[in-house]
Amino acid sequence: MADIGASREVVRENPYDDLLRQRKKSKKKARIKRLIPLYMMMLPGLIYLVCNNYLPLFGILFAFKKIDFSVGIFKSPWCGFDNFEFLFKTKDAWIMIRNTLGYNIAWLILGTIIAVFIALLMNEIASMPVAKAIQPIICFPSMISAVILSYLVYAFLSNNNGFINTVLLDGNGINWYASPQYWPIILTIVHFWQVSGQSSIIYMASIGGIDKGLYEAAKIDGAGRLKQIRYITLPLIKSMVILMTLMSIGKIFNSDFGLFYQVTLNQGMLISTTQTIDTYVYRALMEMNNIGMSSAASVFQAVLGFLLVLISNAVVSAVDSESALF
Numbered sequence: 001m002a003d004i005g006a007s008r009e010v011v012r013e014n015p016y017d018d019l020l021r022q023r024k025k026s027k028k029k030a031r032i033k034r035l036i037p038l039y040m041m042m043l044p045g046l047i048y049l050v051c052n053n054y055l056p057l058f059g060i061l062f063a064f065k066k067i068d069f070s071v072g073i074f075k076s077p078w079c080g081f082d083n084f085e086f087l088f089k090t091k092d093a094w095i096m097i098r099n100t101l102g103y104n105i106a107w108l109i110l111g112t113i114i115a116v117f118i119a120l121l122m123n124e125i126a127s128m129p130v131a132k133a134i135q136p137i138i139c140f141p142s143m144i145s146a147v148i149l150s151y152l153v154y155a156f157l158s159n160n161n162g163f164i165n166t167v168l169l170d171g172n173g174i175n176w177y178a179s180p181q182y183w184p185i186i187l188t189i190v191h192f193w194q195v196s197g198q199s200s201i202i203y204m205a206s207i208g209g210i211d212k213g214l215y216e217a218a219k220i221d222g223a224g225r226l227k228q229i230r231y232i233t234l235p236l237i238k239s240m241v242i243l244m245t246l247m248s249i250g251k252i253f254n255s256d257f258g259l260f261y262q263v264t265l266n267q268g269m270l271i272s273t274t275q276t277i278d279t280y281v282y283r284a285l286m287e288m289n290n291i292g293m294s295s296a297a298s299v300f301q302a303v304l305g306f307l308l309v310l311i312s313n314a315v316v317s318a319v320d321s322e323s324a325l326f
Helices: 002-012 015-064 082-089 094-122 132-142 146-157 163-169 180-208 211-221 223-236 238-249 257-262 268-276 277-287 291-319
Strands: none
Touching: 015 082, 015 291, 082 094, 082 277, 082 291, 094 132, 094 180, 094 223, 094 238, 094 277, 132 180, 146 180, 146 257, 163 277, 180 238, 180 257, 180 268, 211 223, 223 238, 238 291, 257 277, 268 291, 277 291
16 A cells, blocks of 8 residues: 555656646747737727617616606616607607618628629729729728718709809709709718718628639630629629628617718708618707607617528528528
């Protein structure tokens, strides 16, 4: 028994164990030192993610409280779903929901087609020097603020000095800011002019990652450019198209506030075709100054968007599980 105990003590005091532990510690320290630059690069994005996406979750409380700043947020009384009622009891409820969904559904479908089309065209001229100039030009509108964009649109649509009325229509123009029937087309044109270039970049990157050998093999088999696009490019970027579509569906109850409020110059006569959930909430806040109602609208949009993403992803998963988001 004594010999067995002595052998165990020898095993415990094996010098190789200390050597292995030291090597593991040194490897761990070296790995941490090697990853420090990556952590530093990640830190700004991580801070932004926390501040922009997680800290605002605290505001969900506002949607279920009647905010009284004299007693503070936590001591303000709970009001249940009363803040949600103003979205549906107003006479404009159908108008704003119809406009929000109508614009977003139409823009989602047309936007995907236009972005893919631009990416295909850019891929065709990628080897030409002119491509280096065209890509910044088509992406530049996405960097223009809504205020500047509103002045650009006004320069075209102004009743007295607008380009369309004075030059194209010879002074017998249309009062654009008092004619709501034209604004679905106007907003659609302005929207795609601003975002299509930036949206196409992701599809350009996807097309650029396709193996060039596939195109070479297709050429040998006699396939022209259109057949290469149909049988190689489009099938291989299908997953990216589905992914971007699923991500867009989550924002289908949101609208571009700057586009619908700034570009239309907040004209009351255009409300029938330009009123969305976001603009209605802003106008209601300006009149009633009720933060709880604004929070309720945001929660309503986020919950419905989340449910739509789950439903659409389930449909995609049932059809093609490899193309699903999760």
